[in-house]
Amino acid sequence: MENLFNLFVRSIFIDNMIFAYFLGMCSFLAVSKTVKTSVGLGIAVTFVLLVTAPVNWLVDTYLLKPGALVWLSQDFADLDLSYLSFMIFIAVIAAIVQLVEMVVEKFSPSLYNALGIFLPLIAVNCAILGVALFVQEREYHSIAEVTVYAGGSGIGWLLAIASLAAIREKITYSNIPKPLRGLGISFIITGLMAIAFMSFMGIKI
Amino acid sequence: MQHSNKYILIYSIVMVVIVAVSLTIVAVQLKPAQDENIRIEKMQNILSSVNIPIAEIPKKEISALYDKYITSAVAVNVKGEEVITDATQVFKIEVVNELKKPDDQQSLPVFIARLDNGDTAYVLPLRGKGLWGPIWGYISLKSDFNTIYGAMFDHKGETPGLGAEIGQQWFIEPFKGKTIFDQNGKFTSIQIIKGGAADDNPHGVDAISGGTITSKGVEKMIFDNLGSYQAFIQTHKNH
């Protein structure tokens, strides 16, 4: 339990997808101009992460890892399909995003109106594939760990994109050197925010 | 352009088949080279823990050098009994997989090195957790099974310049000559001390400033892993 909480806090603040790994930067810079759309995209990312990361973990553990197919038959103990993992992960993500889109559209049109436009963007958001690959690389052991990590990463992403959007809304009123306006200053702000987030580094609960 | 469902279906099937076949061919073709890399790296790590300067040695010669220094290897169980004595079999043991098993079913490798000066060193694999992910390494004990002869550590994703320093020579150097038992023969392992260890501390080394969690991870890794070898070490120590 303690361990899970620790993981959760770490994945939001220290292991932040944007500030520590730059994942999902494209949509981050493209969308984060108003707080409202950023929050919408952030929620959509968190949601998709919560669904895809556990599924990808299951696929990896029971299909792809070296010796993962032992549950089928002992003959497969030496089989290593991990070279297919990139392909399978991205396929799972694309399929789930599509599925989520259809389900949301059918059962909750209001939610669809709010999130719908973001969903197609998400399939190619690096943060989603990034979480799947980090989970594989860091050898998380249980589905609870994976889900908590995915949730934390999503919330961390949401936090980052929403706060950058808030700063960018204000910054339009500032007098910035012309060549730095827009993209340039966004990078620098993100960098400064990342430095601020690094003060969480020492935290270990 | 609109296409019929049948066309789309056939198109996807053909695509999947072509992609799957070509990927499998590539993977199978390159597998031997990749396995060889992993094998060489493991040899390099083991040699590095007995203070052989592997960085200066071309990859091609590692294998011969390994055969020269590592004369035998055994795998021991938790009671300290030798369960596997065939060196090639022992080399193939994946410590990660062993540590997942219940204690009494583990068989953990010990690599025995014959040093240039005729002494023997015992190399034990380590496996633990750093800040971001797994860390691992090898530690070699002199034949008194108390004094550390050498060590090497590696990691998957520790912060460069901070936690990643565990792989650097300056971090490893102080381990040499430290002891893992106190005067009364009690197991103390190695302490990694923030702010620097006292010069006369026989069990302590300096931590990495800014890399505290990784340093602690190394400390716990050594304690846990040497702990698994307790019985083996005790039996040989008293000989």
Add this chain to the structure above:
Amino acid sequence: MSEKLTKVEKEPMFSSKILKLLKNPFNLENPITVQVLGICSALAVTVQMKPAIVMALSVTIVTAFSNLIISSLRNTIPSRIRIIVQLVVVAALVIIVDQVLKAFVYDVSKKLSVFVGLIITNCILMGRLEAYAMGNKPWPSFVDGIGNGLGYGMILVIVAFFREVLGSGKILGMKIIPQFLYDSGYMDNGLMILPPMALITIGIIIWVQRSKTPELQEK
């Protein structure tokens, strides 16, 4: 004069239009600093030059060949599964690159870890496929891929250069800051090694670039 003409006739493959495809991504259409594509996966590998160079080459190869393949298939791809087809082609190429790296430059591939896999979701790939390869012939698409990959790689290498020199005083692992500077009190700037400085370095690169080419400035 005449020599030049015959040369052009001999090699229509390198017409001025094609050369432009190759040249533009370095400045006016740089994928990172102007098109804002593909920042995601690769900045984390810019702590040192060597992984950055390998990463740049990998991305260039994947962009070039995925552009080539998709462009040759562009008239046969059913539009409804277009994105999936693109993803599959890209993922297959990335897997091949990853396997090759693991087999031949094992130590670098260890450093790049998950970031090779993340090339798949690198927006440059999908961006160029959608914007260029789907509507152009294979050869120009191939060149477009190379141009964009290299333009992207150039930024990576520049960022890595500054981070490695200032952060650890080395270039490609070789000490270049002379010892007497250290002796007289110079210290490596540890901050450069940490992730935030990659972002700030890019911010500064954009600043420099836009001061030189005012037409890129945003209002």
